[in-house]
Amino acid sequence: MLDYHLHLLRHGEDGPYRVESVRAYAEMAAARGVGEICVTEHLFRFRQADRLLHGWWDADPDGRLREQTAAYWAEHATGDLDEYVEAVLGAGPAGAPIPVRLGVEVDYYPGRMDEVAALLAGWPFDLLLGSVHWLGAWGFDQMGDPVVDEQWESREVEAVWDAYVAAIEELAATRTADVLAHPDLAKVAGIVPAGDLAPWWDRLAKAAAENGVAAEVSSAGWRKPAAEAYPAPSLLARFKAAGVPVTTASDAHELALVADGTDRLRGLLAAAGYTELRGFERRRPSPWAV
Ligand SMILES: [Zn+2]
Ligand SMILES: [Zn+2]
Numbered sequence: 001m002l003d004y005h006l007h008l009l010r011h012g013e014d015g016p017y018r019v020e021s022v023r024a025y026a027e028m029a030a031a032r033g034v035g036e037i038c039v040t041e042h043l044f045r046f047r048q049a050d051r052l053l054h055g056w057w058d059a060d061p062d063g064r065l066r067e068q069t070a071a072y073w074a075e076h077a078t079g080d081l082d083e084y085v086e087a088v089l090g091a092g093p094a095g096a097p098i099p100v101r102l103g104v105e106v107d108y109y110p111g112r113m114d115e116v117a118a119l120l121a122g123w124p125f126d127l128l129l130g131s132v133h134w135l136g137a138w139g140f141d142q143m144g145d146p147v148v149d150e151q152w153e154s155r156e157v158e159a160v161w162d163a164y165v166a167a168i169e170e171l172a173a174t175r176t177a178d179v180l181a182h183p184d185l186a187k188v189a190g191i192v193p194a195g196d197l198a199p200w201w202d203r204l205a206k207a208a209a210e211n212g213v214a215a216e217v218s219s220a221g222w223r224k225p226a227a228e229a230y231p232a233p234s235l236l237a238r239f240k241a242a243g244v245p246v247t248t249a250s251d252a253h254e255l256a257l258v259a260d261g262t263d264r265l266r267g268l269l270a271a272a273g274y275t276e277l278r279g280f281e282r283r284r285p286s287p288w289a290v
Contacts, residue, residue: 001033001034001035001248001259001262001265001266001277001289001290002034002035002036002037002066002247002248002249002277002279002288003029003036003037003038003248003249003250003252003258003262004036004038004040004103004120004127004129004162004179004216004247004248004249004258004280005038005040005105005129005216005218005220005247005250005251005252006037006038006039006040006249006251006252006258007039007040007041007042007105007153007251007252007253008021008022008039008041008084008087009041009045009253010050010253010254011073011076011253014078014079015078015079015080015083015084015085016087017041017048017079017083017084017086017087017088018087019086019087019090019091019095020279021087021255022039022048022087022088022090022096022100023091023095024043024094025037025039025100025252025255025258026091026092026096026097026098027096027097028255028256028258028259028260029098029258030097030098030237031259032107032258032259032260032262033259033262033263034098034259034262035098035099035288035289036098036099036100036101036288037098037099037100037101037191037258038100038101038102038103038114038126038127038243038280039088039101039102039103040099040104040105040127040129040181041079041084041104041105042076042104042107042284043104043105043106043107043116043120044073044076044077044080044107045076045077045078045079045084046077046081046084046145047077047079047080047081047254048080048081048119049077049081049116049119050073050077052115052116052119053109053112053115053116053285054073054077055070056109056112056223057069057070057073057134057137059110059136059137060136060137060138062136062137062138064147065136065137065138065147065151066137067147068137068139068145068147068148069134069137069139069194071141071208072142072213072277073153074141081123081244083269085102085123085124086102088102089102089124101126101127102123102124102125102126102127102282103125103126103127103128103129103164104125104128104129105129105131105181106120106128106129106130106131106173106176107131107132107133108130108131108132108167108168108170108171108174108175110167110170113171113174113176114174116176117174117176124282124283125283126280126281126282126283127178127179127280127283128176128177128178128179128202128283129171129177129178129179129180129181130171130176130177130178130179130180130181130213130218131180131181131182131185132164132167132168132171132185133185133284134191135163135164135167135182135236138151138255139147140152140160140164140186140188141185141188141189141228143188143189143225144240152189152191157191157192157193158193160186160191160281161186161200162249163251164185164186165186165203167198168180168183168204168207169203169207172207172208172210172211172213173207175211175212175213177212177213178213178214178280178283179214179215179216179247179278179280180204180207180208180213180214180215180216180253180284181216181218181249182216182218182220182221182230183204183208183216183230183231183235183239184200184201184204184230184231184232184235185213185230186222187221187226187228187232188221188225189224189225189226190224190225190226190227197232197234197235198234199282201235201238204231204238205234205235205239205241205242205244206242207240208239208242208244209242209243209244213244214244214246214247214278215231215236215239215242215245215284216230216242216246216247216248216249216290217229217230217231217236217246217247217248217249217265217268217269218230218248218249218250218251218265219249219250219251219260219261219262219264219265220249220250220251222261222264223257223260229264229265229268230260233271233272234270236268236269236272236274237272237273239272240272240274241272243284245278246269246274246277247277247278247279248262248265248269248277250262266290270290274289274290275290276288276289277289277290
């Protein structure tokens with residue numbers, strides 16, 4: 001098994017990024033039956049991303065959302081990407097019990113992904129996760145923030161899912177990312193359209209398959225109001241049918257949650273018929289054991 005989605009800092013916590021933290025993550029993962037980890041801090045934690053992308057939220061017509069996202073970025077974009085990369089690379093191979101890969105979790109910035117890819121080419125990443133956390137300037141998974149929650153109350157859930165799936169389709173088509181993180185994150189708040197979800201699942205599976213992007217199977221959804229892994233079993237079945245390779249992940253933002261739910265994820269994979277995972281080194285895929 002893999003844990004290919006790990007953050008060294010909690011939201012609201014600042015650096016520095018330390019080799020010791022990365023080693024502790026590797027030890028915890030190894031103790032929980034994981035054979036390889038990839039550390040994937042959010043790109044928006046770094047000043048280098050802020051310099052490139054600052055103000056991307058200005059395209060949203062809603063002033064309250066623009067303001068909330070600007071404040072969120074100001075709070076998060078404080079780290080140094082070089083320091084982070086050094087901490088992760090410094091943890092292996094001799095000092096960690098299992099291999100430690102270098103990654104980053106990259107959001108979808110419409111029309112800006114060529115610039116993002118050019119920025120990221122400056123570091124030796126093993127894996128780029130692709131995520132959609134914002135629809136326009138609405139950071140829809142930041143539940144508990146009143147500005148965010150208000151949107152969940154006022155928007156039609158079908159429109160939210162349409163916008164989310166369209167963003168994933170666009171992100172996949174840019175081919176910036178190797179793996180789609182938490183592919184059905186639109187369900188994070190536990191608000192799901194009534195009736196048949198198949199049309200959305202089909203679009204997500206097609207987007208991954210057509211663009212050669214893998215999908216992440218993550219225990220993080222069990223810790224959210226969605227109360228279900230990402231992806232839902234019926235979406236995972238579609239990924240399998242479409243030939244989409246998968247990684248496994250915890251999306252931990254703290255040591256105690258590293259490799260969280262590994263055994264449950266194994267059960268999901270077995271039920272969907274997956275007998276193999278996809279590993280990455282310097283963005284080249286290779287097979288990995290479940
Ligand atoms: Zn994420
Ligand atoms: Zn994450």
